Amino acid sequence: MxxxxxNGFPLAAGFPRATHEQWQSLVEGVLRKSGKDVPxxxxxxxxxxxxxxxxxxxPLYTAPDGGGPPGSAGFPGAAPFTRGSTAAGGAAAGxxxxxQHSRPDAARTxxxxxxxxxxxxxxxxxTVGGAGVPVAALGRAVxxxxxxxxxxVLDAGGEFDSAARExxxxxxxxxxxxxxxxxxxxxxxxxxAARTGVHDAVAGHTAQAVALAELCHRQYPRLxxxxxxxxxxxxxxxxxxxxxGCSLATAVAYLRDLTAAGLGVExxxxxxxxxxxxxxxxxxTIAKLRAARRLWxxxxxxxxAPAAGAQHQHAVTSPVMMARRDPWVxxxxxxxxxxxxxxxxxxxxxxxxxxxTLGLPDxxxxxxxxxxxxILVEESHLARVIDxxxxxWYVEQLTDELARAAWEWFQEIERAGGQEQALRSGLVAxxxxxxxxxxxxxxxxxxxxxxxxSEFPQLVERAVVRDxxxxxxxxxLPVVHRDDAFEALRARSDAHLAATGAxxxxxxxxxxxxxAHTARATFAANLFQAGGIEPVHGPVPGAPGxxxxxxxxxxxxxACICSSxxxxxxxxxxxxxxxxxxxxxxxxxxxxxxxxxDAYVDSGVDSxxxxxxxxxxxxxxxxxxxxxx
Numbered sequence: 285m286x287x288x289x290x291n292g293f294p295l296a297a298g299f300p301r302a303t304h305e306q307w308q309s310l311v312e313g314v315l316r317k318s319g320k321d322v323p324x325x326x327x328x329x330x331x332x333x334x335x336x337x338x339x340x341x342x343p344l345y346t347a348p349d350g351g352g353p354p355g356s357a358g359f360p361g362a363a364p365f366t367r368g369s370t371a372a373g374g375a376a377a378g379x380x381x382x383x384q385h386s387r388p389d390a391a392r393t394x395x396x397x398x399x400x401x402x403x404x405x406x407x408x409x410x411t412v413g414g415a416g417v418p419v420a421a422l423g424r425a426v427x428x429x430x431x432x433x434x435x436x437v438l439d440a441g442g443e444f445d446s447a448a449r450e451x452x453x454x455x456x457x458x459x460x461x462x463x464x465x466x467x468x469x470x471x472x473x474x475x476x477a478a479r480t481g482v483h484d485a486v487a488g489h490t491a492q493a494v495a496l497a498e499l500c501h502r503q504y505p506r507l508x509x510x511x512x513x514x515x516x517x518x519x520x521x522x523x524x525x526x527x528x529g530c531s532l533a534t535a536v537a538y539l540r541d542l543t544a545a546g547l548g549v550e551x552x553x554x555x556x557x558x559x560x561x562x563x564x565x566x567x568x569t570i571a572k573l574r575a576a577r578r579l580w581x582x583x584x585x586x587x588x589a590p591a592a593g594a595q596h597q598h599a600v601t602s603p604v605m606m607a608r609r610d611p612w613v614x615x616x617x618x619x620x621x622x623x624x625x626x627x628x629x630x631x632x633x634x635x636x637x638x639x640x641t642l643g644l645p646d647x648x649x650x651x652x653x654x655x656x657x658x659i660l661v662e663e664s665h666l667a668r669v670i671d672x673x674x675x676x677w678y679v680e681q682l683t684d685e686l687a688r689a690a691w692e693w694f695q696e697i698e699r700a701g702g703q704e705q706a707l708r709s710g711l712v713a714x715x716x717x718x719x720x721x722x723x724x725x726x727x728x729x730x731x732x733x734x735x736x737x738s739e740f741p742q743l744v745e746r747a748v749v750r751d752x753x754x755x756x757x758x759x760x761l762p763v764v765h766r767d768d769a770f771e772a773l774r775a776r777s778d779a780h781l782a783a784t785g786a787x788x789x790x791x792x793x794x795x796x797x798x799x800a801h802t803a804r805a806t807f808a809a810n811l812f813q814a815g816g817i818e819p820v821h822g823p824v825p826g827a828p829g830x831x832x833x834x835x836x837x838x839x840x841x842x843a844c845i846c847s848s849x850x851x852x853x854x855x856x857x858x859x860x861x862x863x864x865x866x867x868x869x870x871x872x873x874x875x876x877x878x879x880x881x882d883a884y885v886d887s888g889v890d891s892x893x894x895x896x897x898x899x900x901x902x903x904x905x906x907x908x909x910x911x912x913x
Contacts, residue, residue, distance in 0.1 A: 311330075336523035339686065339689065345681060346677060349681045361594070365580075366674075369594040369629065369631065374629075378667040381658070382405070382409050383650065384439075388754055390418070393410075397426065398429070408437065409439060412470075415754045426454065436466070437468045441480075445489075448469035451469065469507060471496055474537060476757065478712070478760050479761065493509060494541055497545075511559055512538065522716040528560075528579060529697060532691075533703035536583060537703050549584070550591070553584055556596070559599075560600070561601075561604070567678065567679060573630055574628055576595060601618040601634065601636045610735075626657075627666065635656045641765065642750045644752070644753050728899060730895070740810060741774075743816065779912075787817065789838065791868075792809060792843075795845065797825050800848040805821070811903075832859070835866045844873070845859050845871065856873060864888040872893050876894045
């Protein structure tokens, strides 16, 4: 579209049209200044970013990259529903703000539920059974809740049938007409099997889920019986495409079960709610939610009911991305994830409280979580535009590529006998584990940094303590977090502090003026603190003799030399020799050694730390060598 100013002349009329080749030539020049001599398309490729599933994010997108011919994404509320499940999207009232509650004490849960509903939350997500509120206490937990106004979403694991029956009983007891009952009963036999590894109960649970779906279809038109929960696959380290493919295979399995019991395809589709993770990678989350709708529309079309392909989506901010150290940063992560979920067209959004991984959230954490959506909807007006990312060449292309990768994984699962068989055989677990292993390496090398954990950690932070949360179902797919490896290192440091009164320490020998050493001294301090090792700074400006003298009074046996390459050439070898003579058991040098490696090693340098190295391996070996259990 050409934008015209008030005088009617195109804004770009006086400028020559730039070509893709001209831009590539400019990129070549910039890269050449940084020491990379790469021509043409290789220069552009050097700026690209690899994602999971073989996807690559290009630095520049143009019209031919738009993911298909104009209009192929359709319109909101119409097949293939890429642009939204309803015509108005969230423009009328924003998305459903859904808060999760898992505290077993029904009375305290009730207080929290009522506080949420009075302050911006529109639906309640209750964990019921062994991992939350006892089924028998469900009535107490929702006491005072207008069940015909606030949807109740159950998450009861293997106890879903008894929890659902209890909720239906409460509707009747409290005079809620069947047609006014709102919510989701939460049956998810395959998701429960994925979490617990118990597959023998799938058949029985499926029969119960089908019976609930038939009941809802006959008597409760605004209730959904089943949830297609993709969180177990995301939580085990799966990629976006794997999460989508597993959800699609699960939904198809449920669709077969429901239609075999006599429900029509349209009615069966209406019994399903889909739950996905929203991460701080905003564009990938937006594309994932858009691709999910497109994929399910394709299934509905192939099943003979294209109008039934409008997927009802519940997005939950990713538990995998939540950090245990410096948990306040989680507020920033969940804000971006919530923005992405809303922009991506989720019908309901749950923002996990910032202290989610530490236990049961307190009132402050829940208030911040619910207010995140309120600010984005009411103050930022994010919901006023339907599918605001639609038409972006980048987003459309990413949506298309992600949908294709997810469809390929879905077809592989189907060829293996469907989702249940793929879980039983270990196909799903093996594929997710392989994906997580690749990501774990990126985390260890800080190519995927975690602020407050692997980057800019704070050893003096005050620990945030919460009431312990009930044990979640386990025994099936693993539950991973991005901070797992670093958390293990920090726990070793904490134990050492508790036992000795001091943390493990490293002496930073900063050589030369501040301009020479600051960058690498900061790098080294961050690196060692990520493993709970406290940096002790030597005198500045430093020199070999003064560094060695300061080391002897530092109370540590570990040293790291920090400065520029130019200063290293003049002082690093002498400093390493002096540090070893002063009693250093291990001497590091910050930066890549280049062709001087042998000289540095001969003078006493034991190891080198630099960007792109395996930080977890380095820190683990350091703690081992220092005798930190």
